[in-house]
Amino acid sequence: MLKVTNMHKNYGDLKAVQGIDFEVRPGEILGFLGPNGAGKTTTIKICSGLLLPTEGEVTLCDYDIVKEPTQAKKQLGYVPDDPFLYEKLTGRQFLEFVGEIYDINPQNRHQKIEDMMEQLELTDKADELIGSYSRGMKRKIALMAGIIHSPKVLLLDEPTLGLDAVSAKKAKDIIKEMAYKKNTAVLLTTHVMEIAEQICDRIAVINKGKLVAVGTLEELQQKAKDGTTLEEVFVNITKQQTSDLG
Numbered sequence: 102m103l104k105v106t107n108m109h110k111n112y113g114d115l116k117a118v119q120g121i122d123f124e125v126r127p128g129e130i131l132g133f134l135g136p137n138g139a140g141k142t143t144t145i146k147i148c149s150g151l152l153l154p155t156e157g158e159v160t161l162c163d164y165d166i167v168k169e170p171t172q173a174k175k176q177l178g179y180v181p182d183d184p185f186l187y188e189k190l191t192g193r194q195f196l197e198f199v200g201e202i203y204d205i206n207p208q209n210r211h212q213k214i215e216d217m218m219e220q221l222e223l224t225d226k227a228d229e230l231i232g233s234y235s236r237g238m239k240r241k242i243a244l245m246a247g248i249i250h251s252p253k254v255l256l257l258d259e260p261t262l263g264l265d266a267v268s269a270k271k272a273k274d275i276i277k278e279m280a281y282k283k284n285t286a287v288l289l290t291t292h293v294m295e296i297a298e299q300i301c302d303r304i305a306v307i308n309k310g311k312l313v314a315v316g317t318l319e320e321l322q323q324k325a326k327d328g329t330t331l332e333e334v335f336v337n338i339t340k341q342q343t344s345d346l347g
């Protein structure tokens with residue numbers, strides 16, 4: 102599971118994340134919602150070990166991401182919003198390479214790649230260079246690379262960005278499978294309210310670097326007092342906090 106305690110991140114004078122605490126339990130999908138610049142990507146990058154926090158602690162299955170990065174990263178799958186992929190490799194070669202890094206035995210690796218390619222409808226393009234892929238196809242490869250080793254903690258930054266409706270549905274199914282069949286703790290950021298409503302067990306709302314609400318959709322509806330759709334709840338909660346801050 103993923104545990105974040107009193108996380109702060111400053112970029113120079115800018116306090117991008119200001120003391121946030123949350124947990125994602127095994128088998129749970131937590132959606133991270135917030136306006137542009139709220140601190141979502143910063144938080145997810147700190148959880149992945151790509152950025153150091155200014156203060157606070159992140160543990161993945163009880164391994165501290167700063168003090169025990171090797172152990173912590175073994176538990177982790179991370180799909181950034183701007184994934185780095187080797188464009189001179191084919192999709193299949195890239196996934197074989199990632200699978201080898203995670204020490205997955207060749208038989209299982211080949212099968213897993215076949216299955217994922219089939220599920221995300223990329224089998225026809227598996228042996229073409231990643232450099233020739235569309236943006237959506239690249240994102241599918243990044244998602245496959247993030248889950249190939251069945252991580253215990255999965256971090257997804259805008260997982261359906263650039264995917265067509267059918268592919269987005271398949272990506273959501275894969276994310277649900279990871280949580281509900283493999284017991285993975287999933288943290289995802291999204292701007293798409295439907296995704297939060299459809300697949301997240303709990304939702305955390307972040308605004309100006311602070312967590313302003315965490316709970317199920319029903320709990321957030323009560324907190325917002327007004328509004329029934331998640332979009333209305335989100336607007337009300339962030340508006341309330343903005344006026345509280347002055």
Ligand SMILES: Nc1ncnc2c1ncn2[C@@H]1O[C@H](COP(=O)(O)OP(=O)(O)OP(=O)(O)O)[C@@H](O)[C@H]1O
Nearest residue numbers: 112113115117135136137138139140141142143144
């Ligand atoms: N490398 C950086 N250097 C300086 N400031 C940064 C850096 N990265 C992010 N920021 C600032 O930190 C704040 C939080 O940014 P972050 O990318 O975490 O927000 P976000 O919630 O992911 O936004 P979006 O929804 O627009 O992707 C913003 O004000 C942003 O300008």
